[in-house]
Amino acid sequence: MAPAPQATEDQRAVALVVVVGLLLASMVVAGWFHRAFLLPDAATWERGRTISAAYDPPDQPVELYFNQGDGQLFAHQAMDPFVRHPEGIRGGAAEQAYRLQRPLYGWVGWIASAGQPAAVAWALIAVTVLAVGLLAGLAATLAATWGRSPWWGLAVLAAPGVSVDLIRCGPEALAAALVAGGLLAWLGPRRRTWPAVACFALACLARETLVVVPVTLVAVDWWSSRLPGRPWAGAVRRAWSPLFASLVPFVAWVLVLRVGLGAWPRGSVEGRLSPIPFSGLVAARGRFDGEELLALALLFGPALVALVRGRDLRLRGLVAAHLVLAAVMGEAVWVSWLDFGRVLLPLSLVSLLALLAPAPAPSGPEPAAAPAPARRLAPVGG
Structure with a gap:
């Protein structure tokens, strides 16, 4: 049977969203490299100034690209996927364990580079660009599943975290795409439990903060089961x-x-967490520029609207969980949009999805069967 015209049109739109996402991501990366570079002199370079030995010293522009931030750590993981040389990450064992607890991105980079250290940098950039296209495509697919225009998938590209990953390289776009894939499997019209579990498991290996996604989904559904008209705990x-x-x-x-x-x-970096909600944001506000203010608006504007107006309690729960994560982030994270933007990329995703999703169909107990019609009794006597 031929697919319905609307389904075919949606599939075409999703494919175009992926293509547009890939093109825009490639343009952002190319824009970063379209400049003059001053490479350091290896003879006078002081080793040990970077947090990873992967590109110490950097001798190509692409190595400068990774040395801007945590990208150099993931390059190290891609060169050493089996943790044979943890000393390549500086700061001691606890710092090494902290940096290595997000292995998926490095593993994918190792696979994409065919195990060749010289190819790791461009392989990771390619993985990031592809992850951005995949993220947009999955957001578009979810929108189409809910009867919305697939072109809404492009909205996720406005998330600050997407830009950060493209100009510095990191796992957040890949992690967010895996979350989107898990939500598509879990919330779609036909639930696919184990594909959802696999996507969420990989997302947690890409970024540890994403353990909040499966935990929140379980908590929200447990709470929903206690509401009137819902099945009880055993079924949940x-x-x-x-x-x-x-x-x-x-x-x-x-x-x-x-x-x-x-x-x-x-x-080893102090001030990553704060016990007082949003005190880190307040402490860092004096150093904000226009970029930080714009990033805050792009993050919290949709999130607050989704929290109030969203119709799917599960997605609203995910928005709330990531707002709680934002509340405990310390001053060291809030100083620059390049830091808080990438940490909160999943917030941008779930906020968009919460605004698009319809209210879920009721899942209460099965209705009772209609009573059988009463039998008429023949009169007794003449």
Whole structure:
């Protein structure tokens, strides 16, 4: 049977969204390299100034690109996927465990570079560009699934975190795409539990903060089960507990690092977390420029509207969970949009999806069967 015209049109639009996403991502990366570069002199370069030994010293513009920030750490992971040389990350065992707890991006870079260290840099850039296109395409697919225009998928490209990944290289676009894939499998018209679990598990391996996604989905659905007209806890346990399996690979990897490095993940940079909600944001506000203010508007504007106006409680729960994450981020994260923008890229995604999603169909108990019609009794006597 031929596909419905609307479905064919939506598929075509999703494909175009992916192409546009790839083109825009490629243009952003090319724009960064379209400048003059001053490479350091290896003879006078003081080694040990970078947080990773991957490009120390840098001798190509692409190595300068990675040395701007955490990209150099993921380049190291792609060159050393089996953690044989953790000393390539500076700062001691706890810092190494902290930096290595996000292995997926480096592993994908290792695969994409065919294990060739010289090819790692461009392989990771290609992975990031492809991840941005995939993220836009999955957002478009979700929009189409909910009866919205697939062109809404392009809106996710306005997220500050997408720009950060493209000009500095990082795992957040890939992680957000995996979250989108998991939500498509979990919230779609036909639930696919284990593909959702696989996507969420990979997302947690890309960025540890994404453990909040499966945990929040379980919590929201457990809470919903207690509302009037909802099935009780036994059915919820059977339906929702598989999501906890998505946490197992991340926990196992942290244990591997603990055994191999002798330390739990603990970063050396002070001020990453704050016990007082949004005190880090308040402390950093004096150093904000226009870029930080624009990034804050792009992050919190849609999030607050989605929190109030969203119709799917599960997606609103994800928005709330990422706002809680934002609340405990410390001053060191809030100083620059290049830092808080990438951490909160999943917030941009779930805010958009919460604004697009319809209210879920009620999933209460099965209606009782209609009573059988009463039988008429023949009169007794003449």
